[in-house]
Amino acid sequence: MAGRTSLQVVWFKRDLRASDNTALARAARHGPVLPLYIVEPALWRREDASGRQFAFLAECLKDLSRALARLGQRLVIRVGEAVAVLEDIRLRHGIAGLWSHQETGHLASFARDRAVASWARAHAIPWYEFPQDGVVRRLASRDGWAERWEAAMSAPVVPAPQALAPLGAVRSDPLPAAADLGLSPDPCPARQRGGRAHGLAALDAFLATRAERYRRGMSSPLTAPDACSRLSAHLAFGTLSLREVAQAARAARERARTDGQPGRAAGLAAFDKRLHWRSHFMQKLEDAPDLEARAMHPALDDLRPRTPDRARLEAWMRGETGLPFLDACMRALIATGWINFRMRAMLTAVASYHLWLDWRATGRHLARLFTDYEPGIHWPQIQMQSGVTGINALRIYNPVKQGRDHDPQGRFIRRWAPELAAVPDAFLHEPWRWAGAGRVIGRDYPPPIVDLATAAREARARMAEARRSEGFREAKALVLARHGSRRGARPRRGGGGGDHRQMALDL
Numbered sequence: 001m002a003g004r005t006s007l008q009v010v011w012f013k014r015d016l017r018a019s020d021n022t023a024l025a026r027a028a029r030h031g032p033v034l035p036l037y038i039v040e041p042a043l044w045r046r047e048d049a050s051g052r053q054f055a056f057l058a059e060c061l062k063d064l065s066r067a068l069a070r071l072g073q074r075l076v077i078r079v080g081e082a083v084a085v086l087e088d089i090r091l092r093h094g095i096a097g098l099w100s101h102q103e104t105g106h107l108a109s110f111a112r113d114r115a116v117a118s119w120a121r122a123h124a125i126p127w128y129e130f131p132q133d134g135v136v137r138r139l140a141s142r143d144g145w146a147e148r149w150e151a152a153m154s155a156p157v158v159p160a161p162q163a164l165a166p167l168g169a170v171r172s173d174p175l176p177a178a179a180d181l182g183l184s185p186d187p188c189p190a191r192q193r194g195g196r197a198h199g200l201a202a203l204d205a206f207l208a209t210r211a212e213r214y215r216r217g218m219s220s221p222l223t224a225p226d227a228c229s230r231l232s233a234h235l236a237f238g239t240l241s242l243r244e245v246a247q248a249a250r251a252a253r254e255r256a257r258t259d260g261q262p263g264r265a266a267g268l269a270a271f272d273k274r275l276h277w278r279s280h281f282m283q284k285l286e287d288a289p290d291l292e293a294r295a296m297h298p299a300l301d302d303l304r305p306r307t308p309d310r311a312r313l314e315a316w317m318r319g320e321t322g323l324p325f326l327d328a329c330m331r332a333l334i335a336t337g338w339i340n341f342r343m344r345a346m347l348t349a350v351a352s353y354h355l356w357l358d359w360r361a362t363g364r365h366l367a368r369l370f371t372d373y374e375p376g377i378h379w380p381q382i383q384m385q386s387g388v389t390g391i392n393a394l395r396i397y398n399p400v401k402q403g404r405d406h407d408p409q410g411r412f413i414r415r416w417a418p419e420l421a422a423v424p425d426a427f428l429h430e431p432w433r434w435a436g437a438g439r440v441i442g443r444d445y446p447p448p449i450v451d452l453a454t455a456a457r458e459a460r461a462r463m464a465e466a467r468r469s470e471g472f473r474e475a476k477a478l479v480l481a482r483h484g485s486r487r488g489a490r491p492r493r494g495g496g497g498g499d500h501r502q503m504a505l506d507l
């Protein structure tokens with residue numbers, strides 16, 4: 001059937017927008033376009049998938065379909081395994097070309113892409129894949145990577161096609177309900193809304209005003225929800241492209257400079273750096289797709305028991321560890337689907353060091369809670385904050401100190417841990433030290449799950465022992481060569497080197 005068709009299938013994945021979509025723009029020049037989104041049940045059955053992510057996706061698809069309908073052809077949604085869906089379309093309509101963006105995703109999407117590539121080859125269908133995240137496929141060396149990133153971010157934004165030829169009758173499935181995909185109920189009352197219109201609104205507000213507060217406000221969970229850009233979920237689902245965000249931010253920074261607004265300009269410079277980090281981290285997963293399963297440094301892969309202590313894991317997951325600031329952060333994340341970088345790092349570090357839980361299990365839980373789950377940022381960050389990369393400095397965050405630094409009056413704790421209402425301000429960060437603790441601790445709120453100082457000491461000793469193991473330095477050099485940033489890295493006395501830029505994250 002496929003013989004003389006000119007149908008171009010544009011497979012939308014994590015690029016849910018019509019503008020700055022190279023795959024869509026290029027396909028439209030070649031023939032009639034079938035814009036396709038495949039809901040893949042197997043991917044939604046994974047342990048890192050969640051109802052909040054699916055709800056965000058549903059909003060993005062609705063918005064995208066409206067945008068495409070305005071161009072002439074609405075989005076076609078199909079539910080099924082990717083190869084089966086594409087084969088069905090090929091048999092019914094023929095496919096002249098398959099167009100998409102490259103995806104740096106989890107292991108299941110990687111395997112699925114390989115299956116699609118071999119299906120396309122078998123049917124002599126060309127599959128055109130375009131980069132979109134500043135990530136380089138089949139990268140031989142990190143040397144020169146930053147320059148390539150600059151070039152990708154400076155390339156002109158691609159306009160949406162002027163029109164899409166209407167296709168007539170093409171089957172589109174209704175979007176399944178989350179429960180039909182086996183997703184558990186996942187209430188997230190303060191979740192961000194999906195769709196390009198919401199993404200653009202967040203971008204505009206950040207560039208125009210909120211960037212002024214960015215550097216000052218990013219570290220505290222009280223101020224970060226407003227001070228940070230809140231673009232992560234939009235970048236993860238691709239309602240906005242990284243390039244358009246980078247270019248808009250750079251233009252706004254220029255304006256801030258010429259208008260004499262140094263605070264806003266500095267905020268936008270810090271933001272630009274993070275867009276670069278985004279790609280830097282995603283490149284790690286692109287280069288080593290199994291980072292969700294295996295530690296970067298082989299000697300650190302089995303550091304913690306693979307089957308984590310169930311009671312500790314569940315207490316951490318629910319925000320019931322008896323450590324008020326940590327619990328408040330986890331509960332806020334459960335209710336909103338987002339928390340700031342520093343608190344993500346703290347949640348991970350306490351789980352990995354003080355509670356000595358395997359990073360794979362805790363990483364999957366956090367992935368489910370993040371509306372903005374982006375495997376290419378998530379897994380390298382989880383590994384880094386758990387000390388299993390072998391190339392980063394250990395950061396064993398103390399949640400009491402973090403609380404005192406970033407929630408000095410305890411407002412955040414009071415909001416998310418109302419059981420502690422009776423505890424006086426002076427003891428809110430360590431209520432077990434309060435003389436009246438017996439009235440609350442062990443009744444309405446649990447005692448601390450570990451003694452923080454002892455647990456940190458033990459973790460540090462275990463890490464030091466692992467780092468002394470035979471062959472550790474040699475393996476570390478290989479990790480550094482493969483994944484380390486070259487930007488700003490300086491040779492270190494005594495050899496070995498380190499990922500300096502990441503160690504110096506200006507938190």
Ligand SMILES: Cc1cc2nc3c(=O)[nH]c(=O)nc-3n(C[C@H](O)[C@H](O)[C@H](O)COP(=O)(O)OP(=O)(O)OC[C@H]3O[C@@H](n4cnc5c(N)ncnc54)[C@H](O)[C@@H]3O)c2cc1C
Nearest residue numbers: 228229230231232274277278341344345372373374378381
């Ligand atoms: C353990 C852990 C897991 C994380 N998992 C994710 C994830 O699944 N998805 C995700 O988008 N971010 C993740 N991050 C990075 C960071 O916390 C979020 O990108 C940020 O909090 C999102 O909010 P924002 O868009 O307002 O960020 P902003 O501070 O406004 O930054 C703008 C964008 O830059 C990128 N970015 C910011 N900080 C980092 C960073 N440290 N590393 C890489 N990219 C960065 C993101 O794309 C972000 O949207 C994780 C961090 C940690 C410590």
